[in-house]
Amino acid sequence: MNPRMAEQPVTIIMIEDDEGHARLIEKNIRRAGVNNLIRPFANGSDAVKFLFGSDGTGAENKGNALLILLDLNLPDMSGVAILKRLKENEHLKRSPVVVLTTTDDAVEIQRCYDLGCNVYITKPVNYENFAHAIRQLGLFFTVIQVPAAI
Amino acid sequence: MRFTAVPRFSVQPILLGVGFALLVAIGVATVWLAEQSAADAKRVVATINVQAKLSDLLLNVRRAESGQRGYLLTGRQAYLSDYRDAAPTVETNLTELRAMMGDHSEGIPVLDQVAGLARAKMAELAKTVDLHDSGQIEAALATVQSDEGLKSMNALRVLVERMLRGEERVLLARSDASRSNDARLLTVTLAGLALIVLIGALSVFLVQRTFRQREAARNELAATNANLERIVAHRTADLTEANEEIQRFAYIVSHDLRSPLVNIMGFTTELEALRNDIFEEIAKLREQAGVAAAHADPREGSGAPADPLGADFDEAIAFIKTSITKMDRLINAVLKLSREGRRDFKPDDIDMNALLASIGQTVAHRASEQGATITVADLPPIMSDALALEQVFSNLVDNALKYGRQGEPGRIEITGRATPTQVTYEVRDNGRGIDPHDHQRVFELFRRSGPQDRPGEGIGLAHVRALVRRLGGTMSLTSELGKGSVFTVTLPRRWIGENRSVA
Numbered sequence: 001m002n003p004r005m006a007e008q009p010v011t012i013i014m015i016e017d018d019e020g021h022a023r024l025i026e027k028n029i030r031r032a033g034v035n036n037l038i039r040p041f042a043n044g045s046d047a048v049k050f051l052f053g054s055d056g057t058g059a060e061n062k063g064n065a066l067l068i069l070l071d072l073n074l075p076d077m078s079g080v081a082i083l084k085r086l087k088e089n090e091h092l093k094r095s096p097v098v099v100l101t102t103t104d105d106a107v108e109i110q111r112c113y114d115l116g117c118n119v120y121i122t123k124p125v126n127y128e129n130f131a132h133a134i135r136q137l138g139l140f141f142t143v144i145q146v147p148a149a150i
Numbered sequence: 151m152r153f154t155a156v157p158r159f160s161v162q163p164i165l166l167g168v169g170f171a172l173l174v175a176i177g178v179a180t181v182w183l184a185e186q187s188a189a190d191a192k193r194v195v196a197t198i199n200v201q202a203k204l205s206d207l208l209l210n211v212r213r214a215e216s217g218q219r220g221y222l223l224t225g226r227q228a229y230l231s232d233y234r235d236a237a238p239t240v241e242t243n244l245t246e247l248r249a250m251m252g253d254h255s256e257g258i259p260v261l262d263q264v265a266g267l268a269r270a271k272m273a274e275l276a277k278t279v280d281l282h283d284s285g286q287i288e289a290a291l292a293t294v295q296s297d298e299g300l301k302s303m304n305a306l307r308v309l310v311e312r313m314l315r316g317e318e319r320v321l322l323a324r325s326d327a328s329r330s331n332d333a334r335l336l337t338v339t340l341a342g343l344a345l346i347v348l349i350g351a352l353s354v355f356l357v358q359r360t361f362r363q364r365e366a367a368r369n370e371l372a373a374t375n376a377n378l379e380r381i382v383a384h385r386t387a388d389l390t391e392a393n394e395e396i397q398r399f400a401y402i403v404s405h406d407l408r409s410p411l412v413n414i415m416g417f418t419t420e421l422e423a424l425r426n427d428i429f430e431e432i433a434k435l436r437e438q439a440g441v442a443a444a445h446a447d448p449r450e451g452s453g454a455p456a457d458p459l460g461a462d463f464d465e466a467i468a469f470i471k472t473s474i475t476k477m478d479r480l481i482n483a484v485l486k487l488s489r490e491g492r493r494d495f496k497p498d499d500i501d502m503n504a505l506l507a508s509i510g511q512t513v514a515h516r517a518s519e520q521g522a523t524i525t526v527a528d529l530p531p532i533m534s535d536a537l538a539l540e541q542v543f544s545n546l547v548d549n550a551l552k553y554g555r556q557g558e559p560g561r562i563e564i565t566g567r568a569t570p571t572q573v574t575y576e577v578r579d580n581g582r583g584i585d586p587h588d589h590q591r592v593f594e595l596f597r598r599s600g601p602q603d604r605p606g607e608g609i610g611l612a613h614v615r616a617l618v619r620r621l622g623g624t625m626s627l628t629s630e631l632g633k634g635s636v637f638t639v640t641l642p643r644r645w646i647g648e649n650r651s652v653a
Contacts, residue, residue, distance in 0.1 A: 018412075021409065024412070024416040024417070073406070073409070102405060102409055125408055125474075126478070127415040130412060130415070131416070
């Protein structure tokens with residue numbers, strides 16, 4: 001049960017500065033039976049470089065099916081800025097973006113949806129809830145359709 | 151601050167007084183001089199009258215004389231009647247002159263001489279007429295021929311003329327006096343007028359100077375005020391900024407503290423999940439080492455060894471998890487406070503009776519379980535932020551219910567009173583009360599008072615005070631341990647959105 005596109009396996013891009021969080025997220029996604037490649041990025045710059053390529057157009061990812069897990073609090077840039085850039089990019093605008101962050105501020109949530117984020121999840125502090133939420137997310141990943149970048 | 155000194159002791163009242171005194175003096179002098187003038191005029195008239203009367207006297211004596219002569223010459227009665235007409239008037243003239251000259255004595259002796267001569271003359275005339283009447287015509291003529299009459303007549307004329315000249319001198323002197331009096335009157339009036347004009351000018355000058363000084367002082371004051379307002383605005387801006395900084399800081403800190411907490415909680419749970427595996431491994435190793443696995447792990451019943459290590463492990467994990475949960479609650483509290491601090495308040499007309507009634511309904515179930523009664527007196531309305539007030543009074547009523555006394559049915563009373571600018575509400579309970587040492591402390595974040603036997607984080611009152619302050623109000627507490635507490639909230643009657651800078 002892999003998130004899929006007819007020809008292309010989906011790559012999960014995980015932009016998360018906290019390595020512990022990244023590890024816990026990965027563990028729980030795997031527990032939901034998701035075996036796709038997960039590419040972790042610990043800061044915004046590296047993630048942006050990967051997503052939009054060296055020319056910054058995003059053309060390099062053409063044909064790749066990407067699912068982006070995005071934390072908003074990054075050390076070097078705001079996750080919101082990355083979200084905005086993704087949704088404005090002609091190649092990557094259809095790639096699903098899941099915002100996974102500690103903020104449950106209503107204004108922030110609204111802003112993210114306004115910018116085109118597909119799912120917004122607040123990380124529960126209680127680990128049982130956290131693990132549960134991530135596993136649910138993993139299950140969700142196994143059923144959704146992810147289009148390739150154009 | 152320096153102000154231009156406006157002289158407190160002004161010369162203007164003095165000037166005004168001097169001007170007024172001058173006016174009075176001029177008035178008095180004028181009246182006096184005018185009266186003098188009138189008196190002078192009267193005297194002049196009197197002198198002229200004396201002159202006229204003297205001429206009259208002389209005329210009458212001559213009329214009497216010519217009548218007598220005519221009669222003596224012709225013996226005709228017409229001349230005699232002329233004489234008889236004129237003769238008495240001479241005496242009348244003399245009496246009148248005497249009365250007229252009563253006031254200036256220098257003429258009196260001359261008048262006496264005149265009177266003597268006139269009477270002698272008249273007596274001579276009367277004598278000749280009598281002689282003629284008795285038929286002694288020669289004797290009468292002889293008397294005339296003796297030139298006695300001519301002489302006395304001449305003497306009389308000379309005397310009267312002298313008197314007339316004297317009167318003329320008096321007249322001249324009096325006219326002079328009158329003229330100089332008038333001149334003095336004019337001078338005094340003109341001088342007074344000039345002085346008043348001078349005082350007026352001086353007054354105007356002083357008034358203008360005072361006005362200019364006042365104007366300058368006023369401008370300076372206005373400038374100072376403007377400057378003060380600028381300073382206040384500047385400070386307010388600084389404070390607002392500092393406050394916002396604190397809010398942001400609280401938000402960021404609490405937010406960023408959550409991230410590691412997720413890890414701690416997550417990996418602790420992961421560790422817990424690993425526990426059985428670890429202890430199974432240990433059991434296996436021990437088995438291999440020949441140690442008998444006597445009893446099963448009571449917790450899992452999975453055949454793992456009951457090990458004191460296991461108990462320690464569980465204890466440690468339990469402490470870690472409790473602490474994390476607590477820390478999570480605290481962070482959430484800080485977040486909540488900082489969010490409240492950032493929420494925009496909107497002023498609204500609030501029916502406090504309805505607001506408290508709704509709070510009463512919310513806690514009605516709990517209150518009846520505890521046997522507590524909540525009484526709400528008629529409360530004055532207020533213009534403020536409804537949500538904030540709802541939170542303030544929910545918290546206070548909630549606290550009053552929460553900290554009741556054992557074995558004493560709770561009585562919670564909410565009262566209010568209004569002044570023209572402020573409204574004061576009181577929430578009074580008969581609960582366990584607060585130690586006087588803690589009256590300030592209970593309003594601090596995470597601080598609680600008394601036995602810690604009720605759930606809570608020590609956030610409620612800190613939150614309440616922050617809200618009340620933001621609404622421009624103050625909070626106070628009077629309480630006695632074991633008797634009850636009164637929380638007093640004083641708010642501006644009409645809060646229109648001017649946030650107090652420091653929450």
